[in-house]
Structures are given as structure tokens and as C-alpha cells.
Amino acid sequence: MGKYAVINPATGETVAEYPGATDEQIEEAIASAHRAYREWARKTTLAERAALAQKAADLMIERKEELGAIINREMGKPLDQAVGEAEFSGEITAAFAKNAETWLADEELQVEDGLRTFIRKQGIGPILGIMPWNYPYYQVARFASPNLILGNTIVLKHAEQCPESALALEKIYRDAGFPEGAYVNVFASHDQISTIIADDRIQGVSLTGSERAGAIIAEQAGKHLKKCVLELGGSDPFIVLDTANIDHAVEQAVGGRMENTGQACNGSKRIIVLDQYFDEFAEKFKAAIGGQSYENGDFGPLSSAKATETLASQVQGALDQGAEVLVGDSSPEGNRFTPTVITGVTPEMDVYSQELFGPVAQLYRVSSEEEAIELANSSPYGLGSVVICDDLERAESVGDRLDVGMVFIGAAGLEGADVPFGGVKKSGYGRELGKGGMEEFANKKLFRFAG
The missing domain is CATH 3.40.605.10 (Aldehyde Dehydrogenase; Chain A, domain 1)
Incomplete structure (x- = not known):
């Protein structure tokens, strides 16, 4: 056979x-x-x-x-x-x-x-x-x-x-x-x-x-x-700038990361949040990700034992190099990988330039729009992105400076049957x-x- x-x-x-x-x-x-x-x-x-x-x-x-x-x-x-x-x-x-x-x-x-x-x-x-x-x-x-x-x-x-x-x-x-x-x-x-x-x-x-x-x-x-x-592949940034609706930003970030149990090329894998919103966003994001349930069908098993082994190794490697788990468990049960959020990732860590294919989000705090753009563009990948910002002209301006093939403004998941899809760089x-x-x-x- x-x-x-x-x-x-x-x-x-x-x-x-x-x-x-x-x-x-x-x-x-x-x-x-x-x-x-x-x-x-x-x-x-x-x-x-x-x-x-x-x-x-x-x-x-x-x-x-x-x-x-x-x-x-x-x-x-x-x-x-x-x-x-x-x-x-x-x-x-x-x-x-x-x-x-x-x-x-x-x-x-x-x-x-x-x-x-x-x-x-x-x-x-x-x-x-x-x-x-x-x-x-x-x-x-x-x-x-x-x-x-x-x-x-x-x-x-x-x-x-x-x-x-x-x-x-x-x-x-x-x-x-x-x-x-x-x-x-x-x-x-x-x-x-x-x-x-x-x-x-x-x-x-x-x-x-x-x-x-x-x-x-x-x-x-x-x-x-x-x-x-x-x-x-992709390691898409999800950038939260000035917004009066953190709950909406959290909802979109969870959806963007958890679609298909996090196994989407253009999933929102790196969540980048301005300092002034970070603490509120982080608490609500942790709660929302932690509330995902296999039994309710929010996520399924990873696609194979090999996929589970790879993701678990990447997350453990990040922890060994100094990253921190905010919520989740890097020890999967079979191929069921609990949705996880890690933070404290630095450029020296292997995971900084890797794609995490599964329900694991990286959460970053930044002090300015310029720092957010620099972090977003630091990836070797350039598939998609999401920009959350109430000022749509500012959001479009940020999108102009992102090295990606797609910019979704205001929400994740804006793909369409008649909308082109693709990326740049190693995507x-x-x-x-x-x-x-x-x-x-x-x-x-x-x-x-x-x-």
C-alpha cells in the first residue's frame, strides 16, 4: 500500500x-x-x-x-x-x-x-x-x-x-x-x-x-x-491601534487566530497591541482564548501526530528561551492542543521568525505605531494582516507600510470568493x-x- x-x-x-x-x-x-x-x-x-x-x-x-x-x-x-x-x-x-x-x-x-x-x-x-x-x-x-x-x-x-x-x-x-x-x-x-x-x-x-x-x-x-x-506560510500580524472598542478587537483576534484550530496560513498569529490598551486587551484575550472548548466545537484536534509534535516542540523551545505562557498548556492530550497565548518573545528566540501552525498566539506590547510596523515587518513572511483602528485613514496609512500581500482593516476574515489572495516575501x-x-x-x- x-x-x-x-x-x-x-x-x-x-x-x-x-x-x-x-x-x-x-x-x-x-x-x-x-x-x-x-x-x-x-x-x-x-x-x-x-x-x-x-x-x-x-x-x-x-x-x-x-x-x-x-x-x-x-x-x-x-x-x-x-x-x-x-x-x-x-x-x-x-x-x-x-x-x-x-x-x-x-x-x-x-x-x-x-x-x-x-x-x-x-x-x-x-x-x-x-x-x-x-x-x-x-x-x-x-x-x-x-x-x-x-x-x-x-x-x-x-x-x-x-x-x-x-x-x-x-x-x-x-x-x-x-x-x-x-x-x-x-x-x-x-x-x-x-x-x-x-x-x-x-x-x-x-x-x-x-x-x-x-x-x-x-x-x-x-x-x-x-x-x-x-x-x-504566514505569520500574520494583528495590530491594535487607537480604538474605543477593545471587546471588538479581542473578538476579531480570537477569530483570526482560532479559525481551523489555528491551522490557516493567514491566521492572526502575532497580536501586536499599543501599550495604552495592552493590559485590558491581554486580560480579555486570555479569558476568551481560555474559554475555547473542544467539546463545544470551538476547535478540533491538530491534523496529525506530526503536526502536534512540531507545535509542542516550538512552544516548549520558546519557553526554554524565556517566553511566558499566559494561558494554555503546551502538553497536548493526544492531538488536542489547548489554545495557548505566549508573550515575552524576543528577536533572539527561534519562535520569533517561525510560523506556529495551531492554536497558539504570540502577544506583543508596543509603544508606538512605528514600533508596531517594525515588528510586523520583521517576519520573513508577508501574507496577510489585520489593522484595528477607529481612524480609517490612519489604518490605511499603516497598511501601506506593511510588507504583506493583504491588509484587512477593522476585522479579521475578510476573504471573499471574488477577492484576490496571496502574499510576498517567503509567503x-x-x-x-x-x-x-x-x-x-x-x-x-x-x-x-x-x-
């Missing part, structure tokens, strides 16, 4: 195992995607492909309960959040279907010589997607759906702990009417991923994952002259979702007409 297996993180039980792909199956997957690109994608209209995507969106929503149960046992997401993810994936796919003709419309250029000139956006061929376990449907939907509408085909390698959600998605796209080869799931090994990237029929690679994985994939893609999009490059995400793997073909 291969490495692909469903291991329920709540119990440690191996629910099911799936064989890895053979080299012959990998070859057939690439060939099938290439055939579908030549024989289907290039011969259908944008409207026809968008209509199929709308059917896929409807199926994601129709099957949301079934889909939610799958990832609840694959990676431990609380059931209501798991069902919500499936539903949001349908909404994302529907948004691409609805907006595709507008977002991909020919772009007329005003040129010096007056000749009729425009850009037409078309597919380029089969694209490899390498997807993570933390959002098994959402990450796939925001990559695969726009590319299928654009006219690309998909070879999808999912996380090894998500075989059943991978198969469920492949079935949805087929049931929606996409032909064989348009969306192909492969239970590929790391060596086989390299083989796929090297194949001349594959025209691009999109990866959501760790910084380490991103560096490897970028190197391989660059070697073979393939476009790639990387959505990697990767490229965008997903929205118009920008739909254009990442497009051939922006120039047309010029003689006078």
Missing part, C-alpha cells in the same frame, strides 16, 4: 489506505489531461466551460454534509467548519463561473500607431496542482475551477492524508460534466511530482504548502521553464481567487491588425 491514508487525528485510527500511483498511471494522467486540453478545452467556449463549473459549484453545495464528514475524519476540522468549507468552495466556483466572461474579456489597448490592438486570455495546457491538508476543498476549488473555465486542464496531487476528499472532488467535476482528463487526481509520490513537472505537456505548477516545499517546487519549475504560483508569489487568480495561468495573447 502507498502512503495515502485516512488517519483520524481525533483517535489515531487508520480508517482507510490507498495505493500510490504507478509510473504507468502517472503517464496516463498526463496523457489524459493533454488529450482533454487539445480535444475539449480548445474546442469549447468560455461560456460552455463556465456552465460546467456552475454545475460543479451546485454539487459542492448539495453534497456539503457528506464532504464535511470526510475532512472531519481526515484532518480533524470541526464538523460545522468542515461543512462551511465545502459550501464556500461551491461559492468560489460559482463566483468564477459568474464573472469569467467579464474577467477574461478581451482587453483593448490604446497604442501610439492607432492600429487595432487587444489582449485575449486563453488557456495554456495542463497545470499541476499540489494541494495541502488544511483546507482540502477550498484550496482545490480556488485553483482548479478558474483554470478549467479558462481552458486549462488539471492534474491534481492532494495531501497524503486527504485521499477521500481528493476522490470526492474528482467525482464532483466529472459528475458536473467535465470530460475525462479535464480534472485528473493522482496519488503521486515526491519523485513522481518531479517527473510530472519535467514533462513538456505540463505547462505550469501551483502549490499551496510550506516554505520548504515551495522552494523545491520553484526550483524544479524554474529548471523546466514552467510558470508557478506559490501560496506558502510566496502569485495570486489566487478573483480576476488576478483567474489570469495566473493564462496566455495573454496579443492581437494586432494592420491599418
Whole structure:
């Protein structure tokens, strides 16, 4: 048997195992995607492909309960959040279907010589997607759906702990009417991923994952002259400036940190609070985080024993180097990691530049706006951020100076089905979702007409 297996993180039980792909199956997957690109994608209209995507969106929503149960046992997401993810994936796919003709419309250029000139956006061929376990449907939907509408085909390698959600998605796209080869799931090994990237029929690679994985994939893609999009880690700052509503700030910080049991790339991992509000914020934040309950479904188990071991080691390392736990317990019960707040983190500590992937927040006191910005920008990551400030012009000005790809003002969780998502620095490059995400793997073909 291969490495692909469903291991329920709540119990440690191996629910099911799936064989890895053979080299012959990998070859057939690439060939099938290439055939579908030549024989289907290039011969259908944008409207026809968008209509199929709308059917896929409807199926994601129709099957949301079934889909939610799958990832609840694959990676431990609380059931209501798991069902919500499936539903949001349908909404994302529907948004691409609805907006595709507008977002991909020919772009007329005003040129010096007056000749009729425009850009037409078309597919380029089969694209490899390498997807993570933390959002098994959402990450796939925001990559695969726009590319299928654009006219690309998909070879999808999912996380090894998500075989059943991978198969469920492949079935949805087929049931929606996409032909064989348009969306192909492969239970590929790391060596086989390299083989796929090297194949001349594959025209691009999109990866959501760790910084380490991103560096490897970028190197391989660059070697073979393939476009790639990387959505990697994050250690997002949540900055509290002048505000008359500390309760709102606390509520948003808890939501931003605890979404998906803290296993979100753009989770609010570093909470940065002006000195004048710090004591009140800290007390209320501690109480709110400490009040989170596994039994009430506020959080679930971490995704795997390895994930739990890694997070526990990072927190213990911070404590050994002088950090302090304000609330929580760094000794997890199984994969259940009690929501935790640590403070007293300094630049000399390892955790200062690490991403904590789980329900652990770092709390910082700063004396000024400038110090808050400097601290926010000190991370090697640059994915998202939240700025809480009653003066919206000031909040926007602070956002201008943050080295991040996204700034949410006034609240956490302002993602949307038609809003671009992505970062800078070691958080990767490229965008997903929205118009920008739909254009990442497009051939922006120039047309010029003689006078």
C-alpha cells in the first residue's frame, strides 16, 4: 500500500489506505489531461466551460454534509467548519463561473500607431496542482475551477492524508460534466511530482504548502521553464491601534487566530497591541482564548501526530528561551492542543521568525505605531494582516507600510470568493481567487491588425 491514508487525528485510527500511483498511471494522467486540453478545452467556449463549473459549484453545495464528514475524519476540522468549507468552495466556483466572461474579456489597448490592438486570455495546457491538508476543498476549488473555465486542464496531487476528499472532488467535476482528463487526481509520490513537472505537456505548477516545499517546487519549475504560483506560510500580524472598542478587537483576534484550530496560513498569529490598551486587551484575550472548548466545537484536534509534535516542540523551545505562557498548556492530550497565548518573545528566540501552525498566539506590547510596523515587518513572511483602528485613514496609512500581500482593516476574515489572495516575501508569489487568480495561468495573447 502507498502512503495515502485516512488517519483520524481525533483517535489515531487508520480508517482507510490507498495505493500510490504507478509510473504507468502517472503517464496516463498526463496523457489524459493533454488529450482533454487539445480535444475539449480548445474546442469549447468560455461560456460552455463556465456552465460546467456552475454545475460543479451546485454539487459542492448539495453534497456539503457528506464532504464535511470526510475532512472531519481526515484532518480533524470541526464538523460545522468542515461543512462551511465545502459550501464556500461551491461559492468560489460559482463566483468564477459568474464573472469569467467579464474577467477574461478581451482587453483593448490604446497604442501610439492607432492600429487595432487587444489582449485575449486563453488557456495554456495542463497545470499541476499540489494541494495541502488544511483546507482540502477550498484550496482545490480556488485553483482548479478558474483554470478549467479558462481552458486549462488539471492534474491534481492532494495531501497524503486527504485521499477521500481528493476522490470526492474528482467525482464532483466529472459528475458536473467535465470530460475525462479535464480534472485528473493522482496519488503521486515526491519523485513522481518531479517527473510530472519535467514533462513538456505540463505547462505550469501551483502549490499551496510550506516554505520548504515551495522552494523545491520553484526550483524544479524554474529548471523546466514552467510558470508557478506559490501560496506558502504566514505569520500574520494583528495590530491594535487607537480604538474605543477593545471587546471588538479581542473578538476579531480570537477569530483570526482560532479559525481551523489555528491551522490557516493567514491566521492572526502575532497580536501586536499599543501599550495604552495592552493590559485590558491581554486580560480579555486570555479569558476568551481560555474559554475555547473542544467539546463545544470551538476547535478540533491538530491534523496529525506530526503536526502536534512540531507545535509542542516550538512552544516548549520558546519557553526554554524565556517566553511566558499566559494561558494554555503546551502538553497536548493526544492531538488536542489547548489554545495557548505566549508573550515575552524576543528577536533572539527561534519562535520569533517561525510560523506556529495551531492554536497558539504570540502577544506583543508596543509603544508606538512605528514600533508596531517594525515588528510586523520583521517576519520573513508577508501574507496577510489585520489593522484595528477607529481612524480609517490612519489604518490605511499603516497598511501601506506593511510588507504583506493583504491588509484587512477593522476585522479579521475578510476573504471573499471574488477577492484576490496571496502574499510576498517567503509567503510566496502569485495570486489566487478573483480576476488576478483567474489570469495566473493564462496566455495573454496579443492581437494586432494592420491599418
